[in-house]
Amino acid sequence: MAVSVVMPALELAQETGKIISWLKKEGDPINKGEPLLEIETDKITFEVEAPEAGVLAGVKSNEGDEVPVGQVIAWIVAPGEQPPAEDRATQAMVDEARHATEQTHAAPVAAAAVAAPEKRADTGAQISPKARRLAKELGVDLSRVHGTGPDGAITSEDVQAAAKAPAPPPAPPAEHAPAMSAIARLMAERTTESWTKAPHFFLVRDVDASGLAAAREQFGAAKITHTDLLIALVARVLAKHPKMNASWSNGGIHLNPSVNISMAVAVQDGVVGAVIPNANTTALTDIATQRRELADRARAGKLRPADIHGGTFTISNLGMYNVDAFNAIITPPQAAVLAVGRIADRVVPVDGKPGIRPMLTLTLSSDHRVVDGAQAAVFLNDVAEAIGEPQKWLA
Secondary structure (H helix, E strand, O other): OOOEEOOOOOOOOOOOOEEEOOOOOOEEEEEOOOEEEEEEOOOOOOOOOOOOOOOEOOOOOOOEEEEEOOOOOEEEOOOOOOOOOOHHHHHHHHHHHHHHHHHHHHHHHHHHHHHHHEOOOOOOOOOOHHHHHHHHHHOOOOOHOOOOOOOEEEEEHHHHHHHHHOOOOOOOOOOOOOOOHHHHHHHHHHHHHHHHHEEEEEEEEEOOOOOHHHHHHHHHEEEEEEEEHHHHHHHHHOOOOOOOOEEEEOEEEEOOOOOOOOEEEEEEEEEEEEEOOOOOOOHHHHHHHHHHHHHHHHHOOOOOOHHOOOEEEEEOOOOHHOOOOOOOOOOOOEEEEEEEEEEEEEEEEEOOOEEEEEEEEEEEEEEEOOOOHHHHHHHHHHHHHHHHHHHHHHO
């Protein structure tokens, strides 16, 4: 009845997972669905549940190991049963091959070290035995000595001249940037891929946010944020524009059956997209609750696999950082992302006269393979109208 436990794939482009801790040890009994181990991917840390009841056996990977997706890391067997012999034999063959390879490579290296002639490492220049002994006595670095003998050979006179020359200033210590985290590395890879492969185009719209502010007061400013309102409104507009909610996949356009809003959440060393599913049919108060819970889990590094899966459109709001406007990069395979700036008072025409209104700048990034400029413009116009009259769309 042996059942394999494999490194799961939870997101696009995931190649490996890191084992953080085993919650059970070899030989422990375990029930189906009981937490078995904790794993970290590029974005989240989560618990893997036992796929079957039995005894944990044949553990192949330790805590801290980076394991390829799909690789067997352990077995769950019946009491008294052993892990599959084929698996153990295969591993033994792999170990034997690795050992043989290491031994094969070791011998020539050792032989080369014994047979190496007295030459300078960087250029291969010949060095007389007397010059080498003198360099050792005088503390001269032979890699910095210029040979004047035949064919550039280093002589004892060259060593003496180098010893009398003023020492070069010490090189400044090298500065090394901190190692990139998994999230930062993944962001770099995916944004580069999106920017170089998806033909982005951008539409910008300034919107009067008076209606948005009034709606927030109406629904309770202590519980509802502008982001909550935008998620609800944009999702409802997306239901009218299926191409904006589509994906580019396998060289073609895929129309997604659900409107799942992915909201960009800043975490340490990067950004993750936490998903609110079926946002077009979810009540505003429920969106606010989900948004708070997702943001809390994201910042704590405790997002679950379902929390980042299935996003069809992204909203990135940097208004809380006093950013007026910005261009966002599309998250593949989505077709678009809406970048939201801050709400700020500006002088604008009101009934033909200068007036002050709370204004909001929206920037829509779209994939030209999925939508054209006119389609994106109509969608953005509907978003602007929804922001102007939120009650109409949220009724």
